[in-house]
Amino acid sequence: MFQRLQVRFVILFIAIASLVMMLAGIIYWEYQLQLQHVTAPQYLQIIKIILSASVLILLALSAWVIYHSLFKPLHDLNVVAKRLGENQLDEPIQVEGPQEMRILSQRLNEVRTRLLANQTELNQWHNTLEQRVTQRTAELEKLNEISREISSRLDVQQVLNSVTEKARTLLGGEVASLCLVDTNQHWLKLQSLSGPQHAIVGDTMPAHADFAVTVLQGEQAMTCGVSSCNGGCRMLSDEYRTSHLAAPLRVGDRIIGALCVGSPAQNQFQVESANMLTKLASVAAIALENARLFAQAERHATLEERRRVAAEMHDGLGQTLSYLGLMTDQVVNFLSDGKDGAALERLKKTRETIGKATSDVRRAINSLMDETPANKDLWTRLHDTAEEIASGHNLKLVWLSDNDSVPDVSAQTAEQIHTITREALINVARHANAKQVKLHVGRDDKNYFVIIADDGVGFNTSQPAPNGHFGLQIMQARAKHIGGEINYQSKQGSGTQVTLTWKIEKDN
Structure with missing residues (x-):
């Protein structure tokens, strides 16, 4: 403010001084004219020069005033506008000039202040948002990890x-x-x-x-x-x-x-x-x-296993014991009639039957053991199980294996696969009325697979499977437990195909 007053005072002083000098010059030369020191033409010429000089001085002053009161403030405002456009908000806006220019400068400075405050708030919000997004992402990753672990x-x-x-x-x-x-x-x-x-x-x-x-x-x-x-x-x-x-x-x-x-x-x-x-x-x-659901399936699986063992004992051991009782009675009768040779022959058959029954009991006990044979890979176990079931039920076994693709799986996974395959083979033996069963094991690009196919009577897949259909649900539960799935293809009179697939582990 003090500088503006000084500038105005200087401008006013120069203008007044110019007018005084002009008047003084006119008075001086008019006095010289009266003394006849100059002629009238000379006097007029001098007056013209004085007026011209005064006009030039006033024009110069006007130009200087116009520049500093209009053009320079406009130039400064243009610079300020560029700074605002380039988002340079740290330096205060202060433009010198007429009152209108100063008011405009104040308004622009207020705009700058608000923009700076908004920018600061926006930066803070952005930083907070980044932190929240980072935190949220970490929480979601943690939740996803927890979900996988719980599931x-x-x-x-x-x-x-x-x-x-x-x-x-x-x-x-x-x-x-x-x-x-x-x-x-x-x-x-x-x-x-x-x-x-x-x-x-x-x-x-x-x-x-x-x-x-x-x-x-x-x-x-x-x-x-x-x-x-x-x-x-x-x-x-x-x-x-x-x-x-x-x-x-x-x-x-x-x-x-x-x-x-x-x-x-x-x-x-x-x-x-x-x-x-x-x-x-x-x-x-x-x-x-x-x-x-898995616990329920396990309970039903246990019940099914008990029923299976009971059926095998009834069909195998029970009938064997009845047969042994009959043979013993015949031996007693032969001995009573003095037919020692016939009695001895019956005793030999009885001994053979006891030996076969003992082998059957041992095999049944081994099938109920939880331990996986340490010296057998999964494909070998499946082949042995298929041969055992096929030979025990007069089935022709067709075995197909990709020898180079034996899966390296955990003992728990191997046991689930073996149990599913065994259950499917038993279903063929008991319910399919089949003459042949094919067991194909191997892998494709993404999965290992076990395919059990028979030439039996088949069933309608749109309806519950006959004779213990709950076993299919148990097999599905076991497959889900290892991250796999089971698909059924069957048609009445055309046999059944059961396909078990599970993902290839990355380590393999």
Whole structure:
């Protein structure tokens, strides 16, 4: 402001001085004219020169004033506009000039200040967003890893314990609990706990309690506290109900329970935590259902195995014992009649029958052993089993093998494959009324495979398979356990083909 006043004062001073000098010159030369020191023409010429000089001085002053009051401020504003356009917002905007220019400069500076504030806020938001995206990605990767781990377990209690442990660590809680609804839908019963035992003050809750109804009928996890969500989960102590989450466990439209995570810290869980627990609860519900179905399939498999052993004992050992009883009676009769030679012949046959029965019992016992023969690869085991079943049921065996593709699998996987193949071969022997069975083992680009095909009566695949169709479901469950699948192709009167496939492991 002081500089602007100085400039204006100088301009005014020069203009006044020019006018004074012009007037002084005119007066001086007019005085000389009166003294007749100059002639009239000379006087006029001098006056012209003085006026011309004064006009030039005033024009120069006007040009200088116009430049500094108009052109220079406009140039400065143009520079400022370029700086704003290039997003250079750190330097304040201050343009000297007339009041209008100064007001415009102030407005532009206010715009710069707002833009700078918005830019700073945007950068902060961007950095925060990057952090949240990174955190979210890490959480999703962790959730995916946890999902794979939970889904790989087929024991119900292992799944329960794994879910609570992973929920507590993933969400940073102090305690996690999982409750299941009883068969009558009357109670929620605690099934698994991860955290201190004193965090739990009860192991049951009425399913019709306000909190239970709210959680079980909801679609998402709820963020609760002691004074919200109808008091929260009453199974948790007051300390751990300070901040806790509760999510429903659903399988389709069926509610099976609830998953809770608690912490003594205030506001421990945010919206992201609730969303994460919702996803984890969905994975947990599916894993629990799979484990339950597998346990059911295992129970039925055990029952089927017992029935198979009972049938084999009835058809084999039972009939052998009856035959031995008959032979013994004949020996007694022959001895009573004095036919020692015939009695001796019967005793020899009896001894042969006992030897065969002993071999059958040993073979049956070996087939029930869990251990896999250490000196046999999987294809060899399947071939031996197929030969045993085929020879015992008057079946012609056609064996096809890709000798260079023997899979290197774990003992558990090999046992499941062997059990599935054996069950399929037994089904052919018992129910297919076949004369020939073909067993083809090998691999393609992505999978190993075992194909069991017969020339028997077949069945309608759109209807449950006859004679123990539950065995097919058990075989499917076993295949799923090793990450494989079973496909059936059958037509009445044209035989049946069962194909088991499983993925080739990367190490292979």
